[in-house]
Amino acid sequence: MNPAASRITPPDQRKLVVAEAFHGVSEAWFHPEYWGVSAEPVSSGGRGGAWFIRRDTDNIVLRHYRRGGLMSRIAKKTYFFTGFDRARSVAEHRLLEQLHAAGLPVPEPVAAIVWRYRLFWYQAAILIKRIPGAxxxxxxxxxxxxxxxxxxxxxxxxxxxxxxxxxxxxxxxxxxxxxxxxxxxxxxxxxxxxxxxxxxxxxxxxxxxxxxxxxxxxxxxxxxxxxxxxxxxxxxxxxxxxx
Ligand SMILES: Nc1ncnc2c1ncn2[C@@H]1O[C@H](COP(=O)(O)OP(=O)(O)O)[C@@H](O)[C@H]1O
Ligand SMILES: [Mg+2]
Structure with a gap:
């Protein structure tokens, strides 16, 4: 395994949230290198931090949170930390869970992660089921x-x-x-x-x-x-x- 893929954050510096229907999700899943050739960058329609991941059972989408607009010149991937539950990835995961449970046409959420670092900052990523043929x-x-x-x-x-x-x-x-x-x-x-x-x-x-x-x-x-x-x-x- 590539060293970047095995990078592990101390447990008090990260939060991993996994949907009930999914098992075995670990921190490594959020590093595209972990998936090797099964991870393919999404070419159309995003800001470049997303990968399609092929698995035997289903296909998923990995997305790292990145800023657009002016702020992206200052801090592309880092956000101000105000608590794990308020982080972008966890908030989006929870919202997706609610929308999905309500029967609205959204992809199924898989898991979300927040990496905290240098006291005030965090980075984040999310895993979502890929909609086949979309x-x-x-x-x-x-x-x-x-x-x-x-x-x-x-x-x-x-x-x-x-x-x-x-x-x-x-x-x-x-x-x-x-x-x-x-x-x-x-x-x-x-x-x-x-x-x-x-x-x-x-x-x-x-x-x-x-x-x-x-x-x-x-x-x-x-x-x-x-x-x-x-x-x-x-x-x-x-x-x-x-x-
Ligand atoms: N669940 C999904 N199923 C199929 N394609 C997806 C899915 N999620 C994202 N994509 C593809 O990846 C692109 C970027 O994803 P998105 O969630 O919009 O992130 P961002 O716009 O922040 O890069 C989408 O425009 C779409 O082409
Ligand atoms: Mg988008």
Whole structure:
């Protein structure tokens, strides 16, 4: 085994959370080197800290938390430590568990880890089951089929009605696999209390505007008119259609 792969952190300096359905997960699982040729970097739609991992039984996705935007120039992978349970990976894992248990279309969470170091800082990673045959929304062959946009409108509505504020709803965080549409990447997302969850709530509008901008940016193979027409179909389904 590669030395990096066997790097072990003292137990009081890390927290490992494993979903009930999974056994045998260890710290090594979070190092891509541990998997050798079975770990393949995800090429499309992320910020470069994700790997697809092939296993005999199932395939999983490993993601190391990395910053985007300006902050990434200062600290790419480190975050300020305010407690293991508040760390990004543990929070996302717990949220995924809730969404999955509620029957929403999300991938199944496997495990999360937090590595603490130098008193104030931590790094984090998460393991999630891979959705077989999934492609990102913008890469989906049926993007020119109204039905896909209608279904996406309904799916977003379903998540919103559950109170999920997806702070990074974009084309790369929507996966399509056959008839299924899944949302992924719940870093920093939250469940809104039912009292703050109305059809007119600003957080809902913010999610939709974020996605609208992403459609402009990522679906360049569609004409402006097509994008507008499909977006109207999505919005109509979001606002009116029965689930
Ligand atoms: N559960 C999953 N099943 C299939 N593909 C996935 C899954 N999770 C992530 N991916 C792929 O990896 C990419 C990056 O993952 P994501 O969770 O969005 O992390 P980030 O955007 O922070 O890099 C996604 O756009 C998607 O292509
Ligand atoms: Mg993403």
């Amino acid at each position: 492609v990102t929304f913008a890469d989906c062959a049926s993007i020119t089929n109204e039905h896909l946009w209608r279904r996406l409108g309904k799916v977003i509505r379903q998540f919103h009605d559950h109170g999920l504020d997806h702070v990074d709803l974009n084309c790369d965080n929507i996966l399509v696999a056959g008839e299924g549409i899944y949302l992924i990447d719940f870093d920093r997302c939250r469940l809104v209390a039912s009292g703050d969850n109305k059809l007119s709530s600003p957080w809902r509008q913010k999610n939709l505007s974020r996605l609208r901008r992403s459609v402009e940016k990522r679906c360049t193979h569609l004409s402006d008119e097509q994008r507008q027409a499909y977006w109207d179909v999505l919005l109509h389904a979001y606002q009116h259609e029965e689930r």
